[in-house]
Amino acid sequence: MDKSAIVKKYSNGEVTVVWEPGKCIHAGNCVRGLPEVFDARAKPWINIEGADTQSIINQVKDCPSGALSILENDTTESEQTASTNVELMKNGPLLIEGEIKLTQADGSVILKNKKTAFCRCGASSRKPYCDGSHTSAGFVG
Numbered sequence: 001m002d003k004s005a006i007v008k009k010y011s012n013g014e015v016t017v018v019w020e021p022g023k024c025i026h027a028g029n030c031v032r033g034l035p036e037v038f039d040a041r042a043k044p045w046i047n048i049e050g051a052d053t054q055s056i057i058n059q060v061k062d063c064p065s066g067a068l069s070i071l072e073n074d075t076t077e078s079e080q081t082a083s084t085n086v087e088l089m090k091n092g093p094l095l096i097e098g099e100i101k102l103t104q105a106d107g108s109v110i111l112k113n114k115k116t117a118f119c120r121c122g123a124s125s126r127k128p129y130c131d132g133s134h135t136s137a138g139f140v141g
Contacts, residue, residue, distance in 0.1 A: 005022070006020065006021050006022060007019070007020050008021075008044075008046075009071075010044070010046045010048040011048060012048045012049060012053060012056075014053045014072075015053050015056065015057060015070050015071065015072050016070070016071040017046055017048060017056060017060060017068060017069075017070060018068070018069045018070070018071060019046060019067060019068055020066075020067050020068075020069075021067065022067075023065045023066055023067035023117075023129075024065055024067035025064065025065045025067070025117065025130055025131055025132035026132055027063075027064050027065065027132065029059075029062045029063060029064060030059055030060070030062070030063060030068060033059045033062060034050070034051055034055060034056065034059040036050035036051050037050040037051045037055075037056055037059065038059070056070075057070050063115065064089060064092065064093065064095060064115075064117055064130075065093075065115070065117045065130065066095075066097070066114045066115025066116055066117060069114050069115065083098055084096065084097065084098030084099060084100060085097045085098055088120075089117075091134060091139055091140050091141060092117075092120070092130070092134050092139070093117040093118055093119060093120055093130035093134065094117070094118040094120055095115060095116070095117050095118075096112075096115070096116050096118065097114070097115040097116075098113070099111075099112070099113045100112045100113075100116065102128070116129070117129060117130035118130060119131070119133075119134070120134070120139070120141060121133060121134040121137050121139035121141070122137075123136075123137040123139070
């Protein structure tokens with residue numbers, strides 16, 4: 001199975017953590033920030049019962065690639081989309097969170113509605129998306 005097509009969901013009844021491993025750049029923010037929930041050595045690696053709901057939400061918001069996202073169980077996914085935010089990460093990617101339409105050079109269109117990390121260093125093997133190569137490339141910007 002194509003890794004980019006995998007989507008896993010973990011629910012505690014209040015929220016659902018959605019994990020898309022094909023987007024993960026292995027920054028490790030989740031593991032360092034909330035190890036009682038995110039443990040790369042465990043199977044499954046997400047223990048949704050490991051912390052309170054608000055702590056999980058706060059940690060998932062720190063995912064730089066958008067591989068982790070939150071669905072609040074009492075609202076639909078479309079109700080949770082409010083605006084588009086753009087953040088320039090120091091020495092890292094350009095993060096866009098919200099609904100975007102990406103038109104590629106060949107004219108094809110990709111619609112995104114979560115956090116998306118775009119490469120700024122030029123070293124990514126997944127251009128225009130970030131794959132974490134900025135770290136090994138020593139990108140400063």
